[in-house]
Amino acid sequence: MSLALSTQLICFLLLSGALLLGALGVVLLPNVVYSAFLLGGVLLSMAGLYLLLNASFVAAAQVLVYVGAVNVLILFAIMLVNKRQPMRPMRVLLLRRLLSVAVCLGLLALLVQVALTTPWALPGPPSIGEAALTRIGEHFFTDYLLPFEVASVLLLMAMIGAIVLARRDVLARDVVTGEPADQALLERQRPPFLPSQGGSSPSAPSPR
Amino acid sequence: MTITDIPLQAYLVVAAMLFCIGVWGLINSRNAVRVLMSIELMLNAVNLNMMAFSSYLDGAQVRGQVFAVFIITVAAAEAAVGLAILLSLYRNRDTVDMEQFNLLRW
Numbered sequence: 001m002s003l004a005l006s007t008q009l010i011c012f013l014l015l016s017g018a019l020l021l022g023a024l025g026v027v028l029l030p031n032v033v034y035s036a037f038l039l040g041g042v043l044l045s046m047a048g049l050y051l052l053l054n055a056s057f058v059a060a061a062q063v064l065v066y067v068g069a070v071n072v073l074i075l076f077a078i079m080l081v082n083k084r085q086p087m088r089p090m091r092v093l094l095l096r097r098l099l100s101v102a103v104c105l106g107l108l109a110l111l112v113q114v115a116l117t118t119p120w121a122l123p124g125p126p127s128i129g130e131a132a133l134t135r136i137g138e139h140f141f142t143d144y145l146l147p148f149e150v151a152s153v154l155l156l157m158a159m160i161g162a163i164v165l166a167r168r169d170v171l172a173r174d175v176v177t178g179e180p181a182d183q184a185l186l187e188r189q190r191p192p193f194l195p196s197q198g199g200s201s202p203s204a205p206s207p208r
Numbered sequence: 209m210t211i212t213d214i215p216l217q218a219y220l221v222v223a224a225m226l227f228c229i230g231v232w233g234l235i236n237s238r239n240a241v242r243v244l245m246s247i248e249l250m251l252n253a254v255n256l257n258m259m260a261f262s263s264y265l266d267g268a269q270v271r272g273q274v275f276a277v278f279i280i281t282v283a284a285a286e287a288a289v290g291l292a293i294l295l296s297l298y299r300n301r302d303t304v305d306m307e308q309f310n311l312l313r314w
Binding site: 005008009012016019020023024026027032035036039042043046049050052053054055057058061062065066069070073074076077078080081083087088090096097100101103104105107108111112115116120121122123124125126127128132135136139140144147151154155157158159161162163165166 | 216264278
């Protein structure tokens with residue numbers, strides 16, 4: 001985008017600040033619903049960063065796919081599985097958190113070190129700006145044609161897999177034997193085989 | 209136009225921070241939905257790297273953008289299947305606590 005330098009810098013700082021704060025909120029807030037809404041904000045600021053990087057098509061795809069589909073899907077999942085119960089306390093939770101903070105900070109230091117010390121081949125070829133959309137289309141239908149088609153198969157497989165995994169009703173008769181299927185087996189009232197919170201026996205009976 | 213204002217490293221550092229936040233959330237979340245959200249954060253960090261490299265180092269052939277579109281596709285498929293697995297897991301075990309999904313523990 002043809003913005004002035006200071007505007008670009010301000011946009012970058014605002015967007016990356018919103019991105020990082022929102023990401024911290026996603027992993028730290030106790031209420032998972034707030035996390036999901038903050039995730040939407042994170043994805044929107046990511047789309048803004050894409051716009052700063054001259055990638056309007058990917059920014060639009062990000063808004064459509066991530067904010068429009070994935071985030072809504074996550075909200076629906078929260079709505080379906082949200083069980084307001086406190087998690088069972090664990091003993092070494094604090095130690096684990098501190099250890100993982102150390103590991104993540106180490107990883108961050110490594111990545112930043114690599115990013116800052118590698119001699120990137122700058123400046124690269126001049127950006128083609130808004131003509132990138134045409135170029136992406138050419139890529140999709142010439143040298144990346146096979147991945148493009150495989151991606152459609154992948155989406156189909158994911159759709160069928162999600163339906164099969166999440167559906168509740170079952171076939172009326174067994175596919176193999178042709179006998180009427182035992183619906184009670186699949187729709188039975190499940191006994192709470194995890195003992196309710198703070199229960200006595202940690203060894204749950206193995207599920208069928 | 210040229211993008212010489214903001215250095216490439218700024219984007220890389222932001223992406224690294226986002227990735228590390230995602231890793232931390234992935235390790236530490238006990239709610240399974242939050243684990244999926246952390247995975248989305250990590251995928252977005254990778255995407256930001258792709259876009260930065262595509263814009264700064266590969267301005268003529270924007271191959272990074274093509275890869276980013278593929279990553280978005282795979283992430284959508286992953287989210288759908290992951291949430292379906294989560295739903296059936298919830299029906300099976302009646303909880304979303306990651307610590308109680310221990311059927312495969314030795």
